[in-house]
Amino acid sequence: DYRQAHFQLSAPNRHLLPPDKGIEVAFSGRSNAGKSSALNALTGQSNLARTSKTPGRTQLINLFALDDERRLVDLPGYGYAKVSHTLRDDWQQNLADYLFHRQALKGIVLLMDIRHPFTEHDEVLLDLAEKTKKPVHCVLTKADKLKFGARKTALLTAQKQLAGKPECSVQLFSATEKIGIEDLAAKLDQWFLL
Numbered sequence: 242d243y244r245q246a247h248f249q250l251s252a253p254n255r256h257l258l259p260p261d262k263g264i265e266v267a268f269s270g271r272s273n274a275g276k277s278s279a280l281n282a283l284t285g286q287s288n289l290a291r292t293s294k295t296p297g298r299t300q301l302i303n304l305f306a307l308d309d310e311r312r313l314v315d316l317p318g319y320g321y322a323k324v325s326h327t328l329r330d331d332w333q334q335n336l337a338d339y340l341f342h343r344q345a346l347k348g349i350v351l352l353m354d355i356r357h358p359f360t361e362h363d364e365v366l367l368d369l370a371e372k373t374k375k376p377v378h379c380v381l382t383k384a385d386k387l388k389f390g391a392r393k394t395a396l397l398t399a400q401k402q403l404a405g406k407p408e409c410s411v412q413l414f415s416a417t418e419k420i421g422i423e424d425l426a427a428k429l430d431q432w433f434l435l
């Protein structure tokens with residue numbers, strides 16, 4: 242039950258995370274993609290992940306525990322234009338480090354605005370995930386911004402884009418219109434062995 246999620250801790254990098262045991266699912270995405278809103282919708286808590294008004298500010302990994310064995314991991318948002326190259330490289334290093342070395346990491350939820358999917362940074366994440374053999378579930382957020390036909394087209398286009406990656410899946414989502422929350426929970430259930 243994702244409503245049981247509660248804040249555990251924030252850490253600047255992998256080395257300061259809790260012991261590498263149990264199962265983690267990480268949420269990643271460009272700043273403003275709707276990651277906080279999705280986490281809040283999933284857990285039914287309007288304040289779990291703060292929906293940030295200043296994109297790119299949070300550079301910490303936030304952990305939310307479901308129980309003693311299972312954690313949701315909120316990775317720092319990326320791709321905010323004003324962030325310097327150094328910070329971006331740091332982000333990539335940090336992300337790569339986490340993906341390559343964290344045994345508990347079972348899968349990644351990649352949140353992308355349905356109107357702007359597969360940005361350069363999203364592709365970096367997908368490549369890293371492929372190299373580390375971690376499955377990625379893509380969530381096309383803010384689906385309410387498109388009409389039914391355009392939504393379906395966006396989903397099909399994304400499915401085609403991911404066709405060569407057997408470990409990847411994709412779904413529609415809207416936090417405001419509560420679209421796809423059950424689909425997301427079902428995917429997480431698989432990874433968390435629930």
Ligand code: GDP
Binds near residue numbers: 277384414
């Ligand atoms: P984050 O930076 O990825 O955590 O993104 P947020 O969750 O803070 O959302 C960024 C902006 O998009 C905010 O203004 C949200 O209100 C808006 N937003 C998030 N989810 C949705 C959605 O499903 N539909 C619409 N229309 N707007 C959304």
